[in-house]
Amino acid sequence: MAPARENPFTFLEVLEQHVREHRVSFHVPGHHNGTVVDDRLPDAFAKVMPYDLTELAHLDDLHDASGIIEQAECALGKLYESKSKWLVNGSTVGNWSMLAATVKRGERVYVQRNSHKSIWNAIEWLGLKPVLLTPTIERGTGIPTVVTLDTIKQAIQEFPGGRAVMLTSPTYYGDMADIRTISDYLTLLDIPLLVDEAHGAHLIHPQLPRRSAIFEGASAVVQSAHKTLPALTMGAWVHYKDNIDEARLKHALASFQTSSPSYLIMASLDYARSYLERLTDxxxxxxxxxxxxxxxxxxxxxxxxxxxxxxxxxxxxxxxxxxxxxxxxxxxxxxxxxxxxxxxxxxxxxxxxxxxxxxxxxxx
The missing domain is CATH 3.90.1150.150 (Aspartate Aminotransferase, domain 1)
Known part of the structure; x- marks a missing residue:
């Protein structure tokens, strides 16, 4: 992975410079740098529109990043000790892409029973065969928590041949699975562990009792930066390790995401990474x-x-x-x-x- 530049605001600074130059827009989007407006548009929206840009040469391309987006993604990967990609269609597209990169049509996947609907939609449309993993139910509250290693072992023994395990951790209520133990077991079987960590982008500090699954041996993790970090809605990212087929993952991301990614969302993703990175002990x-x-x-x-x-x-x-x-x-x-x-x-x-x-x- 190429080293990230020291300046944590590279992407934002380039956008700011573009706006300061008052360039003439003969390209999409149709508001043309915020010039196609009238007095009915609230001032706050009018101020934002010039930053709503597109894939100009100096602004890079999310689906073929080689400039400022690549640099920002490298900075993100350095923070999470992984390879990382920005997502502009939420954790939903990350879940679809992780599954598409690891499990082929007709193959089995071991999946947490109370997974997010995006996972079930992906399983349906990708033609995968789910083996359900039932999470533990918390006594007293009746709230589903996490899937245990014993449950995973039993599923694999009864239904062998699955190509990946898909878990949710942390759950909506903040419960976290024993990812380290589970990932160690799955590594021995050469089964990748995929984690829907939509609510866990902030779990990064080494002093936390439980950290992001990407630090605990998971093969790929998707996080909604907009849920727990200061990113705009739909801003997310995916982190992955070397045992994920990178070519298939990138192809899936390019297939499932919009071909017109929001530069506002991407700018907020770079800021969210910077915000997290700059928090002191x-x-x-x-x-x-x-x-x-x-x-x-x-x-x-x-x-x-x-x-x-x-x-x-x-x-x-x-x-x-x-x-x-x-x-x-x-x-x-x-x-x-x-x-x-x-x-x-x-x-x-x-x-x-x-x-x-x-x-x-x-x-x-």
């Missing part, structure tokens, strides 16, 4: 302490709280009260949450310190 510690304090305040207020392996996911158990009604109450006072169910609600906490005013006016 002190800032990481402060964020975790802030989140722990948030949980403590919830418990002091009488809430029953579940926190998974991922410290940014907090579930409040509302039974016998209705979680849907509770979420409506929160919304009425200006607090929007990730998920509401009959017996619980889910909070996705930001990768920054939580400010007192964000909780004080409702938690008491």
């Amino acid at each position: 002190e800032e990481w510690s402060a964020i975790q302490k802030s989140h722990a304090q948030f949980v403590l305040e919830l418990k002091r207020a009488g809430f029953v709280v579940k926190v998974g392996d991922d410290f940014t996911k907090v579930t409040i158990l509302t039974y016998p009260k209705n979680g849907l009604i509770f979420s409506q109450h929160l919304a009425s006072i200006g607090i929007d949450i990730e998920l509401a169910a009959v017996d619980h609600v889910l909070f996705c906490l930001p990768l920054r310190e939580i400010e007192k005013q964000e909780i004080e006016h409702w938690i008491k």
Whole structure:
């Protein structure tokens, strides 16, 4: 892998320079550097449009990167100790591409039963044969958690010949599988481990008790940078190791993704990587302490709280009260949450310190 440039804002700086030059656009997109607008367009959108660009020679090409996009992807790979590619169609396209790169039509894949719908859509349209892996159900909450090594071993023994294992870790609720143990076992069988890690792009600091699966032996991992990092919606990336067929993966990415990738999304991906890369040990510690304090305040207020392996996911158990009604109450006072169910609600906490005013006016 080519070494990344030291400047973490190379991609963003090139876009900024392009805008400063006030170039004449005789190319798509149709707003032509934000000049085809009228006074009905909000100022915020008018300011963004000049950065919504296309594959000009000096702006590189996502599907054949050899310039600033390649440099930015190399910087990302260096951070995650892998080969890495930007995704502009979310983790959905990453899941499709990981499966297409490892499992051929008619072949078996061992897949977590409660996987995201994008995985089931891919299995259907790619013509794969799924062998279902049932996750452990958490006592008391009834929430599905993770797939164990024993479950994987049993599936392989009963249904041999599968070409890959597809897991979800962390789960929506922040539970994380024992990826190291599972990957060590699968390595002996020459079966690649694919991980839908859409909610785990931030799990990178070496002091965290559980880190991204890409550091724990997984063959390929897809992450939604827009879920837990400051990237625009649909911004994601895929990391992969040498036992993944790179040619097939790249072909799948080019086939399943748009041929007109958003430069705004890509710029936000480079920024998200930079944001994560620049967090100091002190800032990481402060964020975790802030989140722990948030949980403590919830418990002091009488809430029953579940926190998974991922410290940014907090579930409040509302039974016998209705979680849907509770979420409506929160919304009425200006607090929007990730998920509401009959017996619980889910909070996705930001990768920054939580400010007192964000909780004080409702938690008491």
